[in-house]
Amino acid sequence: MGFWSPRRYRPGCSASTSPPRRDQVRGGCGSLLEQHGIYDRLTVTDNLEFHGRVWGLGERERAARTEDLLRHFNLWDERGQLAHSLSRGMKQKLAIARALLARPPMVFLDEPTAGLDPIAAAALREDLAVLGASEGVTIFLTTHNLVEAEKLCSQVGIIRSGRLIALGSPRDLRDQQGAPRLEIVGRGFTDGTLAQLRARPEVAAVTAADGRLTIELHEDGEVSPLVGLIVSAGGSVEEASRQTATLEDAFLGLVTEEDA
Amino acid sequence: MWVTTAWPVVMWVFLTVIPSALFSAESFAGERERRTLESLLATPISDRGILLGKIGAAVSISWLAGLAIPVIGLITANIADWQGAFRFYPILTIVSGLVLSALMIVFVVTLGSMTSMRASIVQDAAMTLTSP
The missing domain is CATH 3.30.70.100 (Alpha-Beta Plaits)
Known part of the structure; x- marks a missing residue:
């Protein structure tokens, strides 16, 4: 994941008038990228433990957050298993738990349900909807699945050839089409x-x-x-x-x- | 007589190249091969922090692995040629070995990490490092 230096900068969600540094950007965002990035040789808990340390969470907070998130995603019983033994859906859930671990104000999820069977995808969508509301985070969802976007998103941006061609609530966008x-x-x-x-x-x-x-x-x-x-x-x-x-x-x- | 020559130090320093090359080849190419590198780069750790962490870990592990070389040599020499008392390396040999092997490891690991950064898989990085 690389960063380009901004050619222009307009303060938006940040109060600062200067462009944020890379570590500030990273520190304010959780992410699930195209590849889930789970360490297969570590256990479920150790994956979260590693990222909790990276994010500078204290020992008690790490343990509490790990338990909360694993229970929410129904992974608590698998906490001692090596990650390579998990199904793809479970790994996606673990990766989302990792993204939310440090309670970042923004979370980027890139195609979170891609490659999942319909049942696992529906369950994950439901989890995301609940988490989005309960955790109080802004979730940026990148998806080609428009049904998913319609179900989960309050604001939808349509990007075509790297350019934002529409932005609004799903209802606003639908209404534009007649x-x-x-x-x-x-x-x-x-x-x-x-x-x-x-x-x-x-x-x-x-x-x-x-x-x-x-x-x-x-x-x-x-x-x-x-x-x-x-x-x-x-x-x-x-x-x-x-x-x-x-x-x-x-x-x-x-x-x-x-x-x- | 065997333990007082310079050979233990020479062997110690040169043999540490092997674990150093292997561990450093794994550092970035291993993350890339297992598709965990992007997630690591998305954490709040700075690029410099990740590089120094990778180099530091590979140096520490290689240096500890390198300690096995003089220990195994010493045990082998004593068993093969037992002279009634356990023979040990002179202190200068030990200090020279520790310092020179550390320098060699830092050099190889730094080179290996740079190579690993540009390689897509661990095998490519290891081949580049070990090819004459």
């Missing part, structure tokens, strides 16, 4: 019904094809009056679902705009 729409499956959608729908103020556009009605809504448009209107006009509704753009839709939209 208003929600209503998909209705059924029968009896007459031209008169479509005309009545188009006349509604919350409706932006209506299209019908193959027994499927797609109604583009203005932001925060109500859905139930529209379903009632269709039924009262003689239409039959088998299924109605309100759909919003996912973060993946937002990402693809932003990237397409960027490439255009």
Whole structure:
């Protein structure tokens, strides 16, 4: 992990007006990099003990933090095992425990669930969500998994070719990619019904094809009056679902705009 | 007669090159090979601290391992040619051996750590160090 000297520096989260030194940056950040960096020849506890010493934690604090984190990640029973005997998911958990050990104000996690089976990945995501709230740390999550980002992150930044092209909450980014729409499956959608729908103020556009009605809504448009209107006009509704753009839709939209 | 010659010191100093080269070749290339180097570099320890720590550890271990050379030589000489009393090295031989082997180890370990920093695997570092 190398550092480049800043060409420009604007104070942000740091109160200092001068660029922070490398050791200050490192001392303020925990990290899980692409490789977990766990020492296979050490036990689970010794891995944390080593990093606790490196971070200058006292003996009591090291022991207490080690127990807290290992219990939280369900690794307490494996504390005496050599790390090479752990599964990949357990090693990822141990590496995250290591990153959080010294209670740094910021933690960088690079693809924490990469290579895990779906069950282990879901469990780790849940642990991360709980830890993010309970430890009071800012977690920077680097991921290509947009579902994961949508579940865990309060702020999402999209980087394309080394440039930040969008930043905001998942909802803000989704909303940038168009208003929600209503998909209705059924029968009896007459031209008169479509005309009545188009006349509604919350409706932006209506299209019908193959027994499927797609109604583009203005932001925060109500859905139930529209379903009632269709039924009262003689239409039959088998299924109605309100759909919003996912973060993946937002990402693809932003990237397409960027490439255009 | 055997223990009063300069040979024990010469052997002691030159044989310490082997553990020094092996331990120092492992220092950075070993971390890189096991993919733990990046995590180590992300800790609050400065780059200089990591380098000095690696050199210090390799020097200490090599110097302690080097002590086995005169001890084994002495035991072998006494068993092979027992003359009724245990023979020991003169104090000047011991002091010379300790100092000269330490200097040799510092030189080899520093060279080895520099080589290890640029090697991708331990074997490459060891080959570079031991190739004529």
